[in-house]
Amino acid sequence: MDTPDISNTATPAPADLDDANIARIARQAIVDDKRDVFGYELFDRSVAHKAHTAASDAALLFNALSYAGTEALVGKKTVFINCTHESLSGAHLELIHPDRVVLEVPALPADATQQEIDACVPTFNALRQRGFRLAFDQNLLRRNYAAWLPMASFVKLDMQTFGLEHAEKLVKFARNYTRAQIVAEKVETAEQFEHMQSLEVKLFQGFWFAQPQVVQARTIRPTHATVIQLINLVRQQASTEEIEELLKKDPTLSFNLLRFINSSGFGLSCEITSFRHAVMILGLKKLFRWAALLLTTSRAGGTPPAVGQTAVVRGRLMELLSAELLPPEESDHAFVVGVFSLLDVMLGQPMTKALESVALPQSVVDALVHNKGVFAPFLELTRACESGDDDAFARAANALQLSNHQVNWAHLQALSWADSLINEEVA
Template sequence: QFLSQKIEDLVGNSLCFVNFPDRLLRSGLATAFRQQQLVVEILEDVTPDPFLLKQVKNLKTLGIQVALDDYIPQDAWKEFYPWIDFIKLDLRQTSMEQSAQLIETCKIHPQLRFIAEKVETQAEFSDAKAAGFNFFQGYYFQQPQIVSRRVLTTDEMTAFELFSVINEPEVNYDRLTELFSRDLSLSYYLLRYVNSLYMGYRQQNIENLRNALVFLGHQQLKRFTALMMAAYISKNKNVELYRLSMIRARWCELLAEKICPNAKEEAFLCGLFSLLDTLLERPIGDILQHLSVPEVVRQALMEQKGQLGFLLGLIQDHEQANWPILQQRLDFIKLTKIESSRYYEEAIQWAQQLTERDLC
C-alpha cells in the first residue's frame, strides 16, 4: 500500500507510524521509504543487536524517524536511545511509576519523545501528562466526558438552530439568510463552498448570500449545514475529533452506497454526528432531543440499531482493530477487505481535501 500510494494522502500533514517486523528491518527495506512523514516502528519482539543498531543508524542518516513500539524497558536497548525519536509505552504493561522513571532517565536524550498508549480514562490522561508523556492515544479521546448540564456556547446554539431550520419541510430562505448573516465566518464559508463546488460550471462567482443558499439546493445545503454544525461544535476542541467525524461521515456514506443506497444521506449524517456526545460532553440522548434527524439516524446513534447502526459498528471495529468481528461484518454484507480499505482511504482523502480547500 505504501509503495503504491502517497503517505500524505492517508495522513495529511501528520506523521505515519508503520510497524516493521524484524525481517524487514534487517533486510534494509525500510530505507526504501524516504518519506519525512514516515516513522518506522520497531516491534516489541525484535531482538536488539549490533546489526539492528547499524540499520537504525542508517535510517537516521536518511532522515527517517524511528520508534520503539510497546516498549518494555531493557538494558539491551539503551545504546539505541540516541538514535530513537519516539518510545511508545503501553499503560497496560508498564506502570505509571515505571514510565515516569524511564522518562526522567531519558532526559539526557532530548530528541526522545514518549507516547502513552491505551489511555482509557481522564485519570490516566492526567497521570500520563504528569509523568512527562508528550503524546497520548487511546479510546478515552473518543469517549464522552459528561459534564452535568453544560451550557451550550453561542456558536453551538447557532449551529443547532441552523440545522433545525434547514431540516424543516419547507425551507425558509429568509430565515436561513438571517442566521447565516449573524456570523461573518459562516457567510464566508458558504460562499467559498458554493463557488468551489461549481467551479468550472459558472462564469461568475456567486456573491449574494441568499442566492448562494438557493443555488446550492436543499440536499447540498443540508450537507453543508451539517458539516458547519460539526465544525462549530468542534471549535477550541481536539481537531482530530472533527477530522474523524468527517472521515466517518464519508466512510459511512460510501459503505451505504454498497448495501443501502437509498440511505446515503442518512448514513453521512450518522457518521458525522457519531462523536457529538464527545464533542459536546453530553449524553447523545440529550443532544438528539434538540436535533431534527431521521429516525434511522437516531436509532443508529442511540442504540446502534438498523443498517446504519451496523455500518457504524463496522467503522468502529475497523478503528479499534477488532479484526475478527470486522471480518464477520464484512462477510455478512459481502464486502471484501480490499473494498473496505479503499472506502476508508477515500474517506480520508475526502476529509483532507475539504480541509485543504478551507471549506470547513
C-alpha cells in the first residue's frame, strides 16, 4: 500500500548530548481516507516527563513550539495534544494559536460522579469560545457524558476495543448526537480500515498507516537567575526598553524568545526579527506566561558562562562600533549578529542549522553564515579583538576606517558592560 509522506525532517540530536538538553517529541500521523496526512498527534518522550501530567502537557507544547522546530515537526498540519483535565485550565494555552491545535480530552475516572462530569462543561465552553477544538474518546458516547456531546469537534473510536460488527452502531450514534468528525484510531489491519471507510469515516490513525516517530532537538536554556529576572521585570510592569535590555544580556533568552514567537503555532503572519518588536507583539501577560514556562524547563546551569559572556561582549561591541557608521536600527541588528555569532557552539551544530529555527533579517544571516554584507566587517573586527592577532586587528579596523583608539575604547566598554551584567546576577 502507499504510505503517507511523514518522513522525519528534523535532524536527530547526537547521541552524546546531555539528556537534560534534548527535547524528544513523538508524532503519529492522522490521515484521511486517501491516506494524505491531516494532522499529527504529539506525545512527550523527554526523559524529564515520564508521567502524563499537567506539567508535561505544558512542556510538550512549549518544546514543540520553541525547540523542535515546529515546521519540521508538523509543517502546516493540525496538532492533536493529549491533555489532563488540570492542564485544560492551564495558562500555557494562552500562548498558542487555537486554529492549529486540537485538545484531546480524556474521560474522567470510572468512579466520577455525574456532578463531576457535568462540572467540566464550563471549561470546555470557555476553550471553544477561544477557538480551540476538542477531541474525545468513545466514552463520550456513554449516557452519563451526554452534556459533553455538543462540545466535540472530533470523536476517536478505538478499533482495539470493539469488534467490527459493532462499528456501524457507534458511528451512527456519534453522527446522530454530535457534529464531530470521527477518527478511527489504533487501526492495525486493512480489514479495519476498509470497514470504517465503508461507513464513510474520513480520518484514521494507527500502526497500519504509521508508527510514532521521535523527533529530537538540542535545547539551549537560560539560567534560572535570568528567567526570574525577566519574570520580575514583567510583574513590575517594566518598560519595553528595560525588558529589551535584559534580552540583550542573555543570548539564550533572546534566541528562545525569537524562535518561539516566530513558530507557526504562535500564528503571526509576519516574522519578528527584533527584541523590541517581540516584546511589543507578545505583551506583558503572554511574556509572563512564556517566561514562567521557560523557567520550568530551565536548569541551574544553562549554557557555559564563558560562551554566553563572549557572545554578549561581541553583541555590545558590534553595537558600539556600528553606531559610529550605521543608522540606529542597523546597530540593533549588529547587536543580534554579535550575540548570535556563537549559536553554533551553544547548540553543537553548524550555524546554518542553528539559524533554521529563528527568524532573522537577511543581512544578519549573511554575516553569520556567509561572512558577507554590511555586518561582516564588524564581526571580523570583533573576532580580531578577541584573537590578539595584531595584523588581523589592523586590517579589520582599517577596512572600516576606525582608529585603534575608537575600537579599543569600544572593546573596553563592551567588556565592562558584560562584567556589570555578571555582577548584577551574582548580586
